[in-house]
């Protein structure tokens with residue numbers, strides 16, 4: 085077993101996209117929920133780059149580009165702005181800065197979320213790669229963050245539907261990025277056995 089001090093630290097961008105939270109109408113719960121979940125799930129030390137911004141497509145795009153190209157984040161998680169209302173433009177901004185689309189992340193998140201809300205299909209969330217960064221959109225409701233990352237468990241804690249984070253460490257490894265290890269009680273990282 086690898087011990088945490090042997091693991092590399094990882095830079096992760098977390099972006100809360102909300103008109104009202106960024107204007108101070110309500111307190112942002114997106115960044116704390118992302119930070120808490122990632123700190124609970126990862127054995128690696130995480131260096132966070134945090135951004136709280138309104139639903140403005142050019143600003144979302146420039147924020148994502150900065151986190152990828154200048155900050156070199158291995159992973160960027162956004163929350164908010166994935167629905168069908170006119171100001172929800174997070175997927176458009178994410179696709180606009182994408183080099184490659186990873187459709188499985190959006191598909192799996194909607195599968196997971198259907199176990200929690202019938203309106204799961206209203207989230208247009210996408211997963212993409214830009215350079216050496218993986219960008220994943222999560223829905224805006226703060227409780228949706230743990231739900232989509234962790235998946236669905238029964239009352240004994242057994243996994244019923246895999247959370248998307250199960251695939252993130254292997255994805256980042258295949259992209260040539262850092263080696264991530266998770267706490268299995270939160271989410272088990274799946275890596276196909278080497279031949």
Ligand SMILES: Nc1ncnc2c1ncn2[C@@H]1O[C@H](COP(=O)(O)OP(=O)(O)OP(=O)(O)O)[C@@H](O)[C@H]1O
Nearest residue numbers: 100102103104105111112113114164165167224225
């Ligand atoms: N950053 C946040 N902090 C706390 N609660 C949030 C946040 N973002 C969203 N929510 C809650 O989840 C609901 C759905 O999120 P959604 O992203 O659709 O927000 P919205 O209705 O477009 O408004 P806004 O962009 O002003 O947050 C919101 O109405 C709000 O109750």
Ligand SMILES: Nc1nc2c(c(=O)[nH]1)N[C@H]1C(S)=C(S)[C@@H](COP(=O)(O)O)O[C@H]1N2
Nearest residue numbers: 164165166167197203206207223224228231
């Ligand atoms: N896991 C989870 N997914 C969810 C939800 C939720 O509460 N939990 N809300 C849904 C709803 S009601 C909407 S409108 C869409 C888009 O949300 P967003 O605009 O806040 O990103 O996410 C959907 N996905």
